[in-house]
Amino acid sequence: MGKSTVTTKDDAQALFHSLRSAYSSTPTHLKIIDLYVLFAVFTALIQVGYMAIVGSFPFNSFLSGVLSCVGTAVLAVCLRIQVNKENKEFKDLPPERAFADFVLCNLVLHLVIMNFLG
Amino acid sequence: MLYDGSYYFDDKHIDASGHQGPLSATSAVVRGLTAFASTSESLNIPEEKILGLARFFLGIGVPGNSKDLYYQIDTLSHLENNRQVVSAPLILSLPATVLSLTSKDKLKVKVSTVLGSTVPPLSVKLMQVFSSGSKDASVLKQELHFHPEEAIHTLDALPEGVDIGEYVFAFEIVLSDPEHKRKFATGGRTKVPVHVTGVVKVDDAKVTVLEGDIVESEKKLDLPGKNDLALSANHLQKLHLSFLLTTPLGKPFKPHQALLKLRHESGVEHIFVVGNSGKHFEITLDFLSLVEKFFYLSGQYDIELTVGDAVMENSFLQPLGSIELDLPKAPEKATQPPPQAVNPYLRYGPKAEIAHIFRAPEKRPPQEVSFAFLGLVLVPFLGFLIGLLRLGVNLKNFPTSTIPATFAILFHGGIAAVLILYVFFWLKLDLFTTLKALGVLGIFLMFVGHRTLSHLASASAKLKSA
Numbered sequence: 001m002g003k004s005t006v007t008t009k010d011d012a013q014a015l016f017h018s019l020r021s022a023y024s025s026t027p028t029h030l031k032i033i034d035l036y037v038l039f040a041v042f043t044a045l046i047q048v049g050y051m052a053i054v055g056s057f058p059f060n061s062f063l064s065g066v067l068s069c070v071g072t073a074v075l076a077v078c079l080r081i082q083v084n085k086e087n088k089e090f091k092d093l094p095p096e097r098a099f100a101d102f103v104l105c106n107l108v109l110h111l112v113i114m115n116f117l118g
Numbered sequence: 119m120l121y122d123g124s125y126y127f128d129d130k131h132i133d134a135s136g137h138q139g140p141l142s143a144t145s146a147v148v149r150g151l152t153a154f155a156s157t158s159e160s161l162n163i164p165e166e167k168i169l170g171l172a173r174f175f176l177g178i179g180v181p182g183n184s185k186d187l188y189y190q191i192d193t194l195s196h197l198e199n200n201r202q203v204v205s206a207p208l209i210l211s212l213p214a215t216v217l218s219l220t221s222k223d224k225l226k227v228k229v230s231t232v233l234g235s236t237v238p239p240l241s242v243k244l245m246q247v248f249s250s251g252s253k254d255a256s257v258l259k260q261e262l263h264f265h266p267e268e269a270i271h272t273l274d275a276l277p278e279g280v281d282i283g284e285y286v287f288a289f290e291i292v293l294s295d296p297e298h299k300r301k302f303a304t305g306g307r308t309k310v311p312v313h314v315t316g317v318v319k320v321d322d323a324k325v326t327v328l329e330g331d332i333v334e335s336e337k338k339l340d341l342p343g344k345n346d347l348a349l350s351a352n353h354l355q356k357l358h359l360s361f362l363l364t365t366p367l368g369k370p371f372k373p374h375q376a377l378l379k380l381r382h383e384s385g386v387e388h389i390f391v392v393g394n395s396g397k398h399f400e401i402t403l404d405f406l407s408l409v410e411k412f413f414y415l416s417g418q419y420d421i422e423l424t425v426g427d428a429v430m431e432n433s434f435l436q437p438l439g440s441i442e443l444d445l446p447k448a449p450e451k452a453t454q455p456p457p458q459a460v461n462p463y464l465r466y467g468p469k470a471e472i473a474h475i476f477r478a479p480e481k482r483p484p485q486e487v488s489f490a491f492l493g494l495v496l497v498p499f500l501g502f503l504i505g506l507l508r509l510g511v512n513l514k515n516f517p518t519s520t521i522p523a524t525f526a527i528l529f530h531g532g533i534a535a536v537l538i539l540y541v542f543f544w545l546k547l548d549l550f551t552t553l554k555a556l557g558v559l560g561i562f563l564m565f566v567g568h569r570t571l572s573h574l575a576s577a578s579a580k581l582k583s584a
Contacts, residue, residue, distance in 0.1 A: 028509055035505040036502065039501060039502035043499070053487070054482075054487060054488075096578075100567055103533065111540065114540045115543070
């Protein structure tokens with residue numbers, strides 16, 4: 001019995017190490033995008049926590065804040081997919097074009113967010 | 119069209135079959151009679167018929183339209199002025215048909231022709247007086263005294279036994295000169311209704327509260343003067359009111375209204391009729407049987423007595439005071455008293471003022487909490503920047519030659535400008551101005567971005583191929 005738990009713990013650690021080593025080989029610009037996504041998600045979580053504490057009185061403000069974080073994270077994920085060289089579907093799409101799309105969509109999203117912020 | 123003079127009164131000149139009423143027909147008959155009688159000697163029209171026609175035309179009063187007025191006056195003048203053939207009717211009238219015993223009014227009678235011209239010497243006799251109550255009538259044959267200066271016949275004193283009430287006086291006109299009998303129609307007896315009024319004496323009025331047959335309290339009333347009673351009774355007792363009514367001649371009198379009203383302080387009213395036997399009027403209110411009728415309402419009741427009649431000169435409606443009634447409690451099934459009328463001025467008057475209650479503002483968290491979270495939200499951003507540094511971001515790919523560099527700077531500047539525009543939009547601008555500015559900036563940004571990114575793309579393509 002004791003041996004299995006140790007094995008499980010060892011397995012988890014081994015898995016974690018393998019993930020870390022695999023991840024370190026990703027190109028830098030993809031890592032930047034991943035970091036950006038993490039930043040957006042954490043901001044959204046903090047906003048939800050605030051709402052849980054003080055109540056959702058200006059509900060439109062809360063929604064616009066959370067949706068801006070979630071929206072920008074989604075756009076960043078799309079950018080990562082399009083820019084990733086290992087993705088065969090988007091082989092012919094120049095990454096600059098993807099980045100331009102990313103910028104444009106973000107600007108439109110933030111216009112809507114500012115309008116809804118109130 | 120009838121050529122009788124009435125066409126002057128035609129409102130519209132339409133055909134002859136216009137308005138033909140009873141007046142025009144009767145008028146035509148009388149015109150025919152007088153015209154025919156003037157030509158023939160043998161036409162003898164009875165007196166009653168002439169008087170009947172005269173009374174018909176006089177009894178209309180003033181007709182409604184001008185044509186009827188013409189017919190009326192025309193016919194009356196025919197009746198009056200054709201003395202040779204038709205006897206002129208003599209009309210007996212009373213200037214006043216209401217005589218007061220108190221002011222000792224004299225009976226006055228006037229005799230005239232239909233159009234009011236002078237009459238020959240005559241005398242008027244009061245033949246009979248019929249009383250409304252009894253069928254029989256006293257036969258009098260009293261002659262009235264003639265006053266030539268006013269042309270009025272008067273009776274100095276009313277006949278004996280004429281008390282207050284409604285009577286019918288029967289008169290007869292007697293012509294002094296028998297020669298005039300052919301020229302004037304007197305018409306036998308003329309009956310005229312006459313009202314004789316007077317003061318009714320109210321005597322011996324008293325109110326008693328009885329317990330069974332024993333008198334609890336008795337109070338004398340001064341009727342028809344003011345009274346202020348303050349009685350009290352419970353539901354086992356009775357209230358008894360009695361008084362005597364006498365005419366000026368001392369006879370018993372039954373008025374049209376003899377009513378006792380009890381009004382509760384809440385407004386509920388009860389009315390009772392006071393019955394009589396001869397002169398004696400009395401009413402007994404047995405509260406035990408009236409408890410239900412009074413809706414079991416205890417409290418103060420105002421008492422009012424009303425005695426009135428058309429021929430009674432001193433009819434009165436007097437408040438007598440109040441009585442405090444103690445009735446048992448109402449059982450659950452008892453009927454409710456009728457609701458009292460609301461004062462209409464209260465219903466349509468100004469209502470109570472309503473103050474608007476503004477929506478209470480939502481509870482906001484204390485400012486310290488909000489600022490703390492503001493700081494907390496910025497933490498991931500700092501984490502992002504630190505992470506970027508750790509990853510080793512650099513600006514190596516930033517173009518160095520002037521033109522692409524300016525475009526790159528303009529590209530970044532354009533994005534920054536759009537974000538600043540968004541901040542202004544949140545702070546004070548409205549959507550339309552924002553969209554206008556955004557349109558301008560967007561076009562600029564597109565152009566600049568395209569140049570920059572295409573430059574970057576070509577640079578990386580060159581790198582790949584090389």
